[in-house]
Amino acid sequence: MFKRVWSLVIKEFIHLIKDWWMPAFMLFGGTLELLLVGWATSRPITNLPLMVLDQDQSAASRAVVVALENTGTFALEAEAPDMPTIQDAMERGEINAAVVIPPDFDNELASPKGKPTLAILLNGAESIPATAALRAVQGVISDMGEGITLRRLGLSPGAFSGFDPSLRVWFNETLSEALYTTPAELGLMLEFTVLLFAALSFARERELGTLEQLLVMPFSSLEIIIGKAIPAVLVGFCDFVIMLSMIHFAFHVPIRGSLALLLVVAFGYLLVELGKGMVISVTSRTQHQAFMLVMMIGMVDFMFTGYAAPVESMPEVIQLVANVVPAYHWLTILRGILLKGAGLDVLWPNILALAALGLVIGTFSLRYVRRALD
Amino acid sequence: MSWRHLRAIIRKEINHIMRDRMTFTLVMFTPVALLFLMAYALTVDIKHVPVAVLDYDRSSTSRAFAQRTTEGEDLDLYAVVDCLDEVENLLMHGEIKAALVINPAFESDLQSLRGVSLQVVIDGTEPESGGFAVEHIVGRAEEFVGELLADQMRALDVSLESLQPIDLRVRTLYNPGLKPRIDLVPGLISMVLGMPALSVALTLAHEREHGTLEQVMATPVGRAELLLGKMIPYIIVGLVNVIVIPILARLAFHIPFNGSFPLFFWLSALFLFAILSMGTIVGVFIHTQPAALALSFLVIFFPGFFLTGIFFPIASMPEMMRMEAMFLPGTHYAVITRGVFLPGVGLDVLWPYGVMLVGLGVAFTAVAALFFRKKLG
Numbered sequence A: 001m002f003k004r005v006w007s008l009v010i011k012e013f014i015h016l017i018k019d020w021w022m023p024a025f026m027l028f029g030g031t032l033e034l035l036l037v038g039w040a041t042s043r044p045i046t047n048l049p050l051m052v053l054d055q056d057q058s059a060a061s062r063a064v065v066v067a068l069e070n071t072g073t074f075a076l077e078a079e080a081p082d083m084p085t086i087q088d089a090m091e092r093g094e095i096n097a098a099v100v101i102p103p104d105f106d107n108e109l110a111s112p113k114g115k116p117t118l119a120i121l122l123n124g125a126e127s128i129p130a131t132a133a134l135r136a137v138q139g140v141i142s143d144m145g146e147g148i149t150l151r152r153l154g155l156s157p158g159a160f161s162g163f164d165p166s167l168r169v170w171f172n173e174t175l176s177e178a179l180y181t182t183p184a185e186l187g188l189m190l191e192f193t194v195l196l197f198a199a200l201s202f203a204r205e206r207e208l209g210t211l212e213q214l215l216v217m218p219f220s221s222l223e224i225i226i227g228k229a230i231p232a233v234l235v236g237f238c239d240f241v242i243m244l245s246m247i248h249f250a251f252h253v254p255i256r257g258s259l260a261l262l263l264v265v266a267f268g269y270l271l272v273e274l275g276k277g278m279v280i281s282v283t284s285r286t287q288h289q290a291f292m293l294v295m296m297i298g299m300v301d302f303m304f305t306g307y308a309a310p311v312e313s314m315p316e317v318i319q320l321v322a323n324v325v326p327a328y329h330w331l332t333i334l335r336g337i338l339l340k341g342a343g344l345d346v347l348w349p350n351i352l353a354l355a356a357l358g359l360v361i362g363t364f365s366l367r368y369v370r371r372a373l374d
Numbered sequence B: 001m002s003w004r005h006l007r008a009i010i011r012k013e014i015n016h017i018m019r020d021r022m023t024f025t026l027v028m029f030t031p032v033a034l035l036f037l038m039a040y041a042l043t044v045d046i047k048h049v050p051v052a053v054l055d056y057d058r059s060s061t062s063r064a065f066a067q068r069t070t071e072g073e074d075l076d077l078y079a080v081v082d083c084l085d086e087v088e089n090l091l092m093h094g095e096i097k098a099a100l101v102i103n104p105a106f107e108s109d110l111q112s113l114r115g116v117s118l119q120v121v122i123d124g125t126e127p128e129s130g131g132f133a134v135e136h137i138v139g140r141a142e143e144f145v146g147e148l149l150a151d152q153m154r155a156l157d158v159s160l161e162s163l164q165p166i167d168l169r170v171r172t173l174y175n176p177g178l179k180p181r182i183d184l185v186p187g188l189i190s191m192v193l194g195m196p197a198l199s200v201a202l203t204l205a206h207e208r209e210h211g212t213l214e215q216v217m218a219t220p221v222g223r224a225e226l227l228l229g230k231m232i233p234y235i236i237v238g239l240v241n242v243i244v245i246p247i248l249a250r251l252a253f254h255i256p257f258n259g260s261f262p263l264f265f266w267l268s269a270l271f272l273f274a275i276l277s278m279g280t281i282v283g284v285f286i287h288t289q290p291a292a293l294a295l296s297f298l299v300i301f302f303p304g305f306f307l308t309g310i311f312f313p314i315a316s317m318p319e320m321m322r323m324e325a326m327f328l329p330g331t332h333y334a335v336i337t338r339g340v341f342l343p344g345v346g347l348d349v350l351w352p353y354g355v356m357l358v359g360l361g362v363a364f365t366a367v368a369a370l371f372f373r374k375k376l377g
Helices: A002-018 A021-041 A059-070 A083-091 A105-110 A127-153 A177-208 A210-216 A221-250 A259-283 A287-303 A316-322 A326-340 A344-373 B003-019 B021-042 B060-069 B084-092 B106-111 B127-155 B180-192 B195-210 B212-218 B223-253 B261-285 B289-306 B319-326 B329-341 B347-376
Strands: A048-054 A074-076 A097-101 A117-123 A166-170 B049-055 B075-081 B098-102 B118-123 B167-173
Touching: A002 A021, A002 A221, A021 A177, A021 A221, A021 B289, A048 A059, A048 A083, A048 A127, A059 A074, A059 A097, A059 A105, A059 A127, A083 A097, A083 A117, A097 A127, A105 A117, A117 A127, A127 B167, A127 B180, A177 A210, A177 A221, A177 A259, A177 A287, A177 A326, A177 B195, A177 B289, A210 A221, A221 A259, A221 A344, A259 A287, A259 A326, A259 A344, A287 A326, A287 B021, A287 B195, A287 B289, A326 A344, A326 B084, B003 B021, B003 B223, B021 B180, B021 B195, B021 B223, B049 B060, B049 B084, B049 B127, B060 B075, B060 B098, B060 B106, B060 B127, B075 B084, B075 B127, B084 B098, B084 B118, B098 B127, B106 B127, B118 B127, B180 B223, B180 B289, B180 B329, B195 B212, B195 B223, B195 B261, B195 B289, B223 B261, B223 B347, B261 B289, B261 B329, B261 B347, B329 B347
Parallel strands: A048 A074, A048 A097, A117 B167, A166 B118, B049 B075, B049 B098
Antiparallel strands: A097 A117, B098 B118
């Protein structure tokens, strides 16, 4: 049996070498993408085009503009001559925000009881930059306001500093975005890669008509399945190790827990996803169909990775469903081991759940795939 | 270019697509389904974040503050604990996402105007919920402090208002609540409508794999006709989605549609032409379906997601990335979708983007047709 499986594995590897794009993509495409995405998502938002309509033209109004520029969030466009210019630029999507300083800004600021006003217009058609712009303006205004209040009350600076609560962040002391986004991205890339690889395996042979040839040869269906599974798991595992080193060395994501435990769980997780992929593969008549199914299933799993929004905030039903999604447990384990340094004592419920899911999915897919092949 | 040839190829393609019902259904509905999944997953309102409270002060003021903070739907009080070790333990197990630590001098500091002695501890592995908890707690603290200080301020003859001397008036156009969902859904259309491009790349590779491409090339059909004939059925599939998506977006997510629908429809057709041309380039250079899939992911799917300015503003990218973004049809189309949905602008504003789409489409198709001959020959 071992010899026959071995010859099947060799056959699969010959396929891989002949069609080298696919394994190259599996090994390095994810890594490349992770580098790009990690890099893109861990940058601050800067250079947002901003228009200023300064109707005051005083030293105070210019100070506001300089303070806004100094935040680094904005790139100042030419000064606007009037409101219609601003409206027009915003409609065209050329600016994300505009600041209007009214004529009496300086006078109000100087008088002891004055209340200077400042208007800001945000382009809500791009809410992410608009929110960043709002935060930056609010920061500048609250700093300036504090200075004015202190001056008016005749207090020393620092009198209000005690009113800011202190913040402590555990497991990610510098609040680096890369630390929480890259593990989730890694998990997602790994899932897509393995699912795709497994899903194409039988679908491809069926479409090309070579599955029949394989079936008439003296291999049992179990041997064929194992022969297909070994290369997928091997390539997937190498992919995981490469991506893990990448986020560790390029994005400084720590591995605080046990690396051995992580590798063992990763291996188990790969087997679970492999089982899913194989079921997709034998149900699909064409590679095209297998691919579309992988997209749908992968994107559903994406919801449960906590990448965009925490699962706890979703409706109860979805939280219940999350428990039977392998990717959900896998991400909890991955984050736990990498960032929290959690061990078996903390993660056992998730590992147990993953194992149970693996058993169910594995048994089902083995029986299903065997029946489909026989 | 002969219309008869083109029609023959289109008919052949439609036969192919329709023969396999399952694949057809998937090709047809994947864009809509993806849009909804992503729009939902990316814009879930954060609430019910579990927090713990560690109250070292144990005064009536601190208890009132803790109670105030965990009221409502935003934060859920998971546990009241006695020491930091318990906080760490709960964070480690993922039972809580944040903790409010009230220092011993909380009440006395407040009463003597020395400040607020409190700390917020968050789980940095999921800052979405942690950051939310911080904002919420700080907001409640400011309210609380403000009310407590009001009396003392009045005694000093200082109105509370004077603490914020500058009156900042914020006006948000097109999306008053700055809700991410309102602009992400139109933005994401540019990504999900790119899915048919992957299908085109796959069908070209499919013909190559099965050797049927040579047969077609032996007929008097030209290269450009063949490529266009491959694209047009998928443009039709895409346009069906273009009709369905604004309706569903309005019903399910309450996304307004302020512009002209015919304009949106025709500009979408231009986008489909441009993005499908990208797909044909992949299909022309690659010989097997798995490889075509791999390459389309790298050049169409992921850049369409990350580099088109849907999530991360193009203005903030470095020069090189900004250049690359200009070559992606999705970048221009995202401006169109947002412009038509939200401000409701017309052709006078959007024409440059339409021109860019046509330019990219023609250029990509020309490149594909050029290399098509070389690759086959």
